[in-house]
Amino acid sequence: MSPGWEQPFLILDAPALPADPVAARPLFGLSNQQLEEAMAEFSAPTWRARQLGEALYRQRVETLDEITPWPKTLRERVRAAGFEVGLPRIAQAFQSVDGTERYLLAVAGGQTVETVWMPEGDDGEAGDGSEAGDEEQGSERRAQGSAGKDQPAGRKRATICVSSQIGCAVNCRFCLTAKLGIQRNLTAGEIAGQVAAVLKRHDAEPGRDRINLVFMGMGEPFLNYDAFMAAARLLVEEVGIAESRMTVSTSGVVPGILRFAAEPVRPKLAISLNASNDQVRESVMPITRKWDIAAVLDAVRQLPLRPRERVTFEYVLLGGINDRIAHADEVVKLLRRINLPLKVNLIVWNPGPGIPYHMPEAADVSAFQQRLIDRGIPAFIRRPRGRDIYAACGQLKQTASATA
Structure with missing residues (x-):
């Protein structure tokens, strides 16, 4: 049986990694309760946390700007507090x-x-x-x-x-x-x-x-x-x-x-x-x-x-x-x-x-x-x-x- 690992790879895509990734507070990985606690920092109702969970885990968004059910002001406040999607x-x-x-x-x-x-x-x-x-x-x-x-x-x-x-x-x-x-x-x-x-x-x-x-x-x-x-x-x-x-x-x-x-x-x-x-x-x-x-x-x-x-x-x-x-x-x-x-x-x-x-x-x-x-x-x-x-x-x- 031929091992095959000496063959060259096909690289589909290879963008450069960021040289200095910004330390942030990732949202992806938080439970429903933790998302509600995070939203409480902004006096947002619990249904905003449900919208966030849907965006993170079902829609699999990559940026806060993709959470379109949220008003722009909320997205900006969440970002300013150091949060990011973190996918x-x-x-x-x-x-x-x-x-x-x-x-x-x-x-x-x-x-x-x-x-x-x-x-x-x-x-x-x-x-x-x-x-x-x-x-x-x-x-x-x-x-x-x-x-x-x-x-x-x-x-x-x-x-x-x-x-x-x-x-x-x-x-x-x-x-x-x-x-x-x-x-x-x-x-x-x-x-x-x-x-x-x-x-x-x-x-x-x-x-x-x-x-x-x-x-x-x-x-x-x-x-x-x-x-x-x-x-x-x-x-x-x-x-x-x-x-x-x-x-x-x-x-x-x-x-x-x-x-x-x-x-x-x-x-x-x-x-x-x-x-x-x-x-x-x-x-x-x-x-x-x-x-x-x-x-x-x-x-x-x-x-x-x-x-x-x-x-x-x-x-x-x-x-x-x-x-x-x-x-x-x-x-x-x-x-x-x-x-x-x-x-x-x-x-x-x-x-x-x-x-x-x-x-x-x-x-x-x-x-x-x-x-x-x-x-x-x-x-x-x-x-x-x-x-x-x-x-x-x-x-x-x-x-x-x-x-x-």
Whole structure:
């Protein structure tokens, strides 16, 4: 299998970042109550806050001047008080041969964060018991020539991969993002704002279009727990994306998993397992020294699942490291002990310069998947999307040229 990452990028647009972004009070990211509190500074009635929420989260305006239901005097007073919309701006966009787009989004402080648009998704939700998973399995059957309904004309089906931090502190050895280290946490507005900016670019509308979110971009969401959950609530309540169309992936931050299990509204959960025993996992994921596999699985058992919902276990296959049949047998033994509905997503490692691993053989991937299936563990292979533009799983490193 050819990695494809040595191919040149197609840069769709690349305006210069502002040299000295103005410190301001962003409105995007505030809840309804917080918007009402902000409007109270100007003695504005609560219905002005509702107009503001509609403009921010449904119309996805970029400037205060676009809030036309407001009188000009109110817009000027709000601006003079230091407020701005604060929606992240797409600074650069790269397009893959497969239609995937990767974006560098400008956020506060002159920094950028990465977000990915995957038309038709990557089959990551297949088999997870949700409507999104059913759609992906139907899409896969249609691709194989089986019967099924076509996508309604004029509607889109896509997955947006969202970041929760700039960089990452977890330091997984197979991941390019780890090379950045951790730069900072994103705010709730910066997390949800990635989704809004991409929806605006593609004229996509939740409800009309089938939009799925995966919080699997840069960063570990459960190390920025409060902002991540605030963003998820905002996306459900204001943007209109159901939590059953969202999946969050964690490397195994046990306190975060336990907090997540108690949330009344939450996305689906995916665990980055990536090894069948602690020895191998620690060698590729140092976080295992803090929370071993047993501790992670014990925490996952606390999760109250919705009807038909399955926990997803992500497993990056590294050639010669964790891709043997013996490893598959160990995975079966581990997962049988959980006693929860689950599935496994197999991810063929996506290469990048300076990462000392290689891709597994296609035959080994197939054999690993079949072993799990034969032992009663639902297993799916996630399609690599955007590998040629560093948009695939584990490749996000703010790359703006053909050399990472």
